[in-house]
Amino acid sequence: MTPTFVLTRPQMGENIGAAARAMLNFGVDRMRIVAPRDGWPNPAAVALASGAGRVLDGASVHDDLAGALVDCTYVYATTARQRDLTKEVLSPEAAMRDAAARMAAGGHVAVLFGPERAGLENDDIAQANALISVPVNPEFPSLNLAQCVLLVGYEWMRASAQVTDRMVEMAGTQWATGDEVEHLARHFEERLDAAGFFFPEHKAASMRTNLRNMWSRMPLTRADVQTLHGMLRQMVRWARRG
Known part of the structure; x- marks a missing residue:
């Protein structure tokens, strides 16, 4: 089981496809799409998915965010700016460690990603239990949708799987005795x-x-x-x- 990545009001099919590709890179295959601007299905998304079409095939489409989260037990919302809401704020690394623990205990975790132009609105954030904030350059905090998905997916892989931090490719030989x-x-x-x-x-x-x-x-x-x-x-x- 993996978290569900919820793309909220995505504006471009290309970004949905790129997000699907980023998800599958790190073993995340549960996508939900809320009110896509250009409708669904979207040929542009398929073109950019580049082999990750099964993520798009399995994606569900919802009219509103509440419908996309109806069966989720814990929700993180990604945001790049300060909000006038009291929420716990985690780094992507800490959030995905927390998500792995919650899912191991039987929970259904979702991660919200906002539309490309302005990100999630406060009404969206209010439906989340915690925030994920990526440590980026404060003078240029904007991330492309697929980039944000990639960062969170990478941290999910690190938190949920045995990752080898360092290794040597032996190229057909062995260490000398x-x-x-x-x-x-x-x-x-x-x-x-x-x-x-x-x-x-x-x-x-x-x-x-x-x-x-x-x-x-x-x-x-x-x-x-x-x-x-x-x-x-x-x-x-x-x-x-x-």
């Missing part, structure tokens, strides 16, 4: 010793230690180790030919 790195270090030391690198003699030990420390700091893969071995062998062959 300690033995493989040790073998590489010995290979370099042997060749550098033969080339007279460890000079003067009284600094040789610390130079070797610094080299070993350098290898240990490098996150080497097996492919890296093989490449470095090959580079060193080729350099030795070239020096011998010379």
Whole structure:
């Protein structure tokens, strides 16, 4: 289950389609549309949905906001400006964490998004339990409908799914083992010793230690180790030919 995203009086079919695409990017597929200016269905919405047509196919259309919220147990309203209403105001991150907890307890959560030109009106806001305010540049707070949907959808994904914050694509290889790195270090030391690198003699030990420390700091893969071995062998062959 995901929250229901309610588009209130959207003005352009293109923005509805872009919002559907943004929703599906983050696994949200429950859309309700309140009094769309250009009617429904809207071919322009389908064109901009770009593969997210099933969100539009499943969308319900309502004459007023009350009808769209009739079965919802908690409602957030997105807004970019101060209101003369007493409401709890949450960031998108905090709101979607709260939404995930409410839905896990069996609730039906909705998020309201306003029309493109001016956003939600106070009469709309009055029907919500809490507000979502995106931290934006105060000198230019306006967000496109689909952009706002994207931000909230992203935070929903983070709150409701296991998101990997950091990873490395191994590209067909594995991390080098300690033995493989040790073998590489010995290979370099042997060749550098033969080339007279460890000079003067009284600094040789610390130079070797610094080299070993350098290898240990490098996150080497097996492919890296093989490449470095090959580079060193080729350099030795070239020096011998010379």
